[in-house]
Amino acid sequence: MRRATTFALAAGAALLTRRALRRRIAASPLWPMPALEEPVSGRGARRSTITLKLTVTERTEPAEGVVRLRLEALDGSELPSWEPGAHLDLVLPSGLVRQYSLCGDPADRASYTVATRLIEDGRGGSREVHEQLQEAVELSVRGPRNRFPLVAGTSYVFVAGGIGITPILPMLTAVEASGADWRLLYGGRSRATMPFLDEIEKLGGRVTVVPEDECGLPDLASFLTNSPSGAAVYCCGPDPLMDAVTAALGPGRTPHLERFAPGAAPAGAAFEVELRRSGRTLAVPADKSLLAAVREELPGVSYSCEQGFCGTCQQRVLEGEIDHRDELLTDAERDNSMLICVSRCLGKKLVLDL
Amino acid sequence: MSNTPQPAPVAEERIELKARNVSFEWEKTPLHWIPGDPFTGHTINVLHLLLPAGERWFVHVYKQVLPYITDDRLREDVIGFIGQEAMHSAAHDDVLPHLKKLGLDPTPYTAQVDWLFEKLLGDRTLPPGRARQWWLMERVATIAAIEHYTAFLGNWILNAETLDRRGADPMMLDLLRWHGAEEVEHRSVAFELFMHVDGGYRRRVRTWATAFTALAFLWQRGARFFMDNDPTPTVGKASLGAFYRAGKKGMLPSTPSMLKSIPRYLSRTYHPSQEGSTAQAVAYLASSPGANGGR
Numbered sequence: 001m002r003r004a005t006t007f008a009l010a011a012g013a014a015l016l017t018r019r020a021l022r023r024r025i026a027a028s029p030l031w032p033m034p035a036l037e038e039p040v041s042g043r044g045a046r047r048s049t050i051t052l053k054l055t056v057t058e059r060t061e062p063a064e065g066v067v068r069l070r071l072e073a074l075d076g077s078e079l080p081s082w083e084p085g086a087h088l089d090l091v092l093p094s095g096l097v098r099q100y101s102l103c104g105d106p107a108d109r110a111s112y113t114v115a116t117r118l119i120e121d122g123r124g125g126s127r128e129v130h131e132q133l134q135e136a137v138e139l140s141v142r143g144p145r146n147r148f149p150l151v152a153g154t155s156y157v158f159v160a161g162g163i164g165i166t167p168i169l170p171m172l173t174a175v176e177a178s179g180a181d182w183r184l185l186y187g188g189r190s191r192a193t194m195p196f197l198d199e200i201e202k203l204g205g206r207v208t209v210v211p212e213d214e215c216g217l218p219d220l221a222s223f224l225t226n227s228p229s230g231a232a233v234y235c236c237g238p239d240p241l242m243d244a245v246t247a248a249l250g251p252g253r254t255p256h257l258e259r260f261a262p263g264a265a266p267a268g269a270a271f272e273v274e275l276r277r278s279g280r281t282l283a284v285p286a287d288k289s290l291l292a293a294v295r296e297e298l299p300g301v302s303y304s305c306e307q308g309f310c311g312t313c314q315q316r317v318l319e320g321e322i323d324h325r326d327e328l329l330t331d332a333e334r335d336n337s338m339l340i341c342v343s344r345c346l347g348k349k350l351v352l353d354l
Numbered sequence: 355m356s357n358t359p360q361p362a363p364v365a366e367e368r369i370e371l372k373a374r375n376v377s378f379e380w381e382k383t384p385l386h387w388i389p390g391d392p393f394t395g396h397t398i399n400v401l402h403l404l405l406p407a408g409e410r411w412f413v414h415v416y417k418q419v420l421p422y423i424t425d426d427r428l429r430e431d432v433i434g435f436i437g438q439e440a441m442h443s444a445a446h447d448d449v450l451p452h453l454k455k456l457g458l459d460p461t462p463y464t465a466q467v468d469w470l471f472e473k474l475l476g477d478r479t480l481p482p483g484r485a486r487q488w489w490l491m492e493r494v495a496t497i498a499a500i501e502h503y504t505a506f507l508g509n510w511i512l513n514a515e516t517l518d519r520r521g522a523d524p525m526m527l528d529l530l531r532w533h534g535a536e537e538v539e540h541r542s543v544a545f546e547l548f549m550h551v552d553g554g555y556r557r558r559v560r561t562w563a564t565a566f567t568a569l570a571f572l573w574q575r576g577a578r579f580f581m582d583n584d585p586t587p588t589v590g591k592a593s594l595g596a597f598y599r600a601g602k603k604g605m606l607p608s609t610p611s612m613l614k615s616i617p618r619y620l621s622r623t624y625h626p627s628q629e630g631s632t633a634q635a636v637a638y639l640a641s642s643p644g645a646n647g648g649r
Contacts, residue, residue: 030462030463030466030579033466033469033470034466034469035462035465035466035468035469036465036466036468036469036472036473039461039464039465039468040406040407040410040468040472041406041407041447041450041461041464041465041467041468042406042447042450042451042454042460042461042464043451043461044447044448044450044451046444046447046448047448047451048444048448049376049377049378049441049444049445049448049644050377050378050379050380050448051377051378051379052379052381053379053381053382073381074381075381077381077455140379142377300420300421302416302417302420302433302436303433304373304433304434304436304437304438304440305372305373305375305437307375309373309375309441310373310436310437310440310441311440311444312413312417312436312437312440
């Protein structure tokens with residue numbers, strides 16, 4: 001008799017528990033696991049493995065030898081957002097991958113705009129863009145990514161050479177809207193070959209346009225000495241122009257540079273790295289990666305792909321200006337961290353939290 | 355000692371492990387990417403819920419084990435493994451916004467998986483020394499157990515021809531097969547690492563039991579989550595019966611084959627090289643569109 005009572009009680013308790021559980025789950029299907037306060041997955045922050053299929057919806061020639069393409073998603077849906085300075089990787093029909101700066105309006109979420117100049121003796125990318133990317137052609141695109149972000153400030157100096165105006169154009173609009181002080185030196189071979197002159201001259205008197213056939217080469221030194229000494233300097237154009245800007249600024253200041261051809265960038269200058277937690281300072285020679293230098297001191301430091309896409313070697317940077325050369329990190333991550341396998345230092349010294 | 359069975363690797367198939375910079379296009383992949391079979395699609399979709407946080411956690415744990423490795427060859431393997439896992443995590447993570455766009459928001463579930471791997475299985479506040487080392491070894495052993503199943507699933511997906519015949523989305527199949535092939539390619543690393551730094555049989559059994567239970571719990575829960583939240587009203591419910599039947603048809607791993615894989619991992623002579631074929635995995639990787647720059 002007592003056993004039967006115990007059995008009935010246990011069975012009743014089990015049934016009640018089951019009913020309570022089912023009710024609880026029905027009320028909130030994801031019970032009983034808690035959620036992470038700041039979830040990481042599924043936010044689409046890095047999008048490092050995504051290719052987008054876009055169509056050329058408009059093709060214009062804003063200057064001699066320059067085509068401007070407007071790209072939209074096949075189904076017209078919203079495209080990932082970007083900030084001034086960002087570029088796209090275009091996978092051309094032959095399989096070549098080339099980077100082009102976005103030169104449209106970041107607020108326009110339905111399309112991307114890129115512009116390219118035909119380089120007669122180039123590596124073939126620009127010729128393919130000019131000859132094959134007609135209206136209605138579909139192409140794959142990766143990005144956008146930003147290796148040339150606009151840092152917050154109150155005063156800016158821009159130097160653009162020819163087609164190098166593309167990443168600068170959205171920057172001008174953003175800086176103008178923020179009310180910051182800015183000026184631009186825009187050089188090119190002749191007015192006819194310089195794209196976006198109309199848009200730029202509309203922005204007012206802080207623009208100096210220097211077509212080479214009318215005025216000769218721009219006087220960088222006087223332009224830079226006449227600009228505020230605390231201004232952030234952004235330069236995009238042919239390598240000799242960027243080298244000249246770097247030289248004219250002198251050793252104390254480093255310009256923000258955007259180089260078009262990956263690999264065309266020199267291996268990089270030598271610099272010093274301080275490993276703050278280990279209390280050691282190392283020299284990183286020009287022909288060696290930061291990762292290789294750190295590994296000699298700390299063999300257990302983590303890394304994997306050594307090409308800047310897997311993100312394993314990301315390290316926190318405490319001081320120093322970073323020369324980001326990876327394709328992975330988001331703008332927010334770039335503020336205080338870097339991939340030490342490919343990225344380097346813009347100045348003389350970096351301090352890592354290692 | 356000579357009477358104790360030892361793990362027995364099969365013929366040496368060792369290759370250098372290197373992360374591949376993959377790329378996929380999701381715009382054309384429909385929510386029910388296996389036509390007419392949302393249950394099977396969603397059961398496989400659970401991978402996208404578990405792997406972003408899970409494989410990020412593998413990387414996090416393995417970064418901490420690197421200093422304990424005294425075998426240079428194994429260290430090279432682990433370094434390659436870490437990069438591959440980081441890319442797997444990123445690739446599955448990049449599918450999630452697409453699911454959301456198709457009307458099935460996965461983030462309530464992934465926020466919990468994030469909690470599981472970042473908090474519950476995270477570093478915790480442990481004193482340096484034995485406690486911290488114990489927890490690290492426990493997690494290394496858990497990863498070895500999970501990798502037994504990822505290699506099992508990788509081998510399955512590489513051979514799942516039924517999915518091709520049923521018209522499954524080629525982009526999704528390529529993601530799964532690239533991932534599966536790399537899991538087969540690096541299937542020995544997690545186990546060899548565990549044997550190198552610890553290797554205790556009791557720990558192997560204990561962590562297998564935890565990993566198996568957790569995987570079963572998360573998987574059925576994830577499949578139910580997807581089926582319950584699918585915007586198409588006619589998808590029905592997830593059930594064990596449907597799982598068994600899909601396994602019989604070759605649309606999912608079959609239940610008997612899954613049960614048989616249990617004693618294999620628990621055998622004292624187990625070595626991951628006994629399962630799957632590196633040659634098949636490498637052949638797939640050479641031809642995978644996603645692993646070759648999306649072409």
